[in-house]
Amino acid sequence: MKIYFKNDNGPVDEGIQKLIGLLGDIPRPEIVREMIIESLKAGQEDDGAVDLKLMNNSLKEMRFTAKAFGPYRHTRKVAVFGSARTRPEETTYKMATSLGKKLAASGYMVITGGGPGIMQAVHEGAGPEYSFGVNIRLPFEQKVNPVIEGNPRSITYKYFFNRKVAFLKESDAIVVFPGGFGTLDEGMEALTLVQTGKRNPVPILLVDEPEGTYWRKWTEFVEEMLSLRGYISKSDLALFERIDSTDDVVERIKRFYSRYHSLRYIGDFLVIRLRSGISQHKVEDLRSRFSEILRPQGEIYLSGPLPEEIDEPEIRDLPRLVLGFDRKHFGGLKALIDSINSD
Secondary structure (H helix, E strand, O other): OOOOOOOOOOHHHHHHHHHHHHHOOOOOHHHHHHHHHHHHHHHHHOOOOOHHHHHHHHHHHHHHHHHHHHHHOOOOEEEEEOOOOOOOOOHHHHHHHHHHHHHHHOOOEEEEOOOOOHHHHHHHHHOHHHEEEEEEOOOOOOOOOOOOOOOOOEEEEOOHHHHHHHHHHHOOEEEEOOOOHHHHHHHHHHHHHHHOOOOOOOOEEEEOOOOOOHHHHHHHHHHHHHHOOOOOOHHHHHHOEEEOOHHHHHHHHHHHOOOEEEEEEEOOEEEEEEOOOOOHHHHHHHHHHOHHHEOOOOOEEEEOOOHHHHHOHHHOOOOEEEEOEOOOOHHHHHHHHHHHOOO
16 A cells, blocks of 8 residues: 555544544644654565664654753754863863853853763863763764763764754854864864755854964865865855864854844745844945845845744844845855844
8 A cells, every 4th residue: 555645545644643643742743644654654665674774763863862952942052073082181171171161151051972082071161961962872982971971961872964963953153173083074064064054154163272283274275275276165264263262262152142143044035033133224234245145136124023933923023134145155144144243
């Protein structure tokens, strides 16, 4: 028997509806119904390979991720990446500890990979009550650090891709200390998702010790080998910032959210929600300086909430800036948000 996502599966749909009705407290039954249909279709298509196990384990990990982060959805969080091999006596370890302490004191929670090195340092500074650990099961090196071990906000993943989703979906800023392949992979994933618009703009801060060369040399490579050769746009350089002070890290994150609140795409428009209003003169300045990120004949104008935002009543009083954004120049969009926050 073939089954379909539309409601014409006869007794199968009746059984699914009955099953959902037995629980009686599912807010979005149509989505749950599609997930059940998807599972049934996967079961029919199973050819004895590992695909079914991968889908099952992935769903379990994503469900537990949502459960762990759900109660803290309205608390800003900062994801911190860095080497698991950094030792406590090293300057960057001490900086990471200091950063965790300062972020917690400013009301932020931290998300790390939950392991040793930079990850443990950040947790030591923030304390377990302000920490999430999203660990990965490996045959070596990556064990849960003692600060986060046993914490209900500590999750151990089988798959890297689920772990990355947790990092990048839940974070409001990303801080990257020096590290190896894994650290660079995580930092590049963040840059790629923001550059392509698969993740809304966030501060991406590359932190080195004072006079350190790790990120300076990396930045030189990006500028000389990527930007100058046209592999990335020049505006993409606005997606990240190199910093050598934990005070500056906290200040940059606070500044990014000083006026900017959030954004949402509605039809052909990008709606930027603001914590405080801006003047018409500022709007005209933005229109002039950032015309290259607009569609042909695209506009920038002030607005109240759009009718489509009725499902977010908690932010209905925030002023809006509406853009005819081309959905292509995301480095320019990040620069525009920085400009909105600049005064």
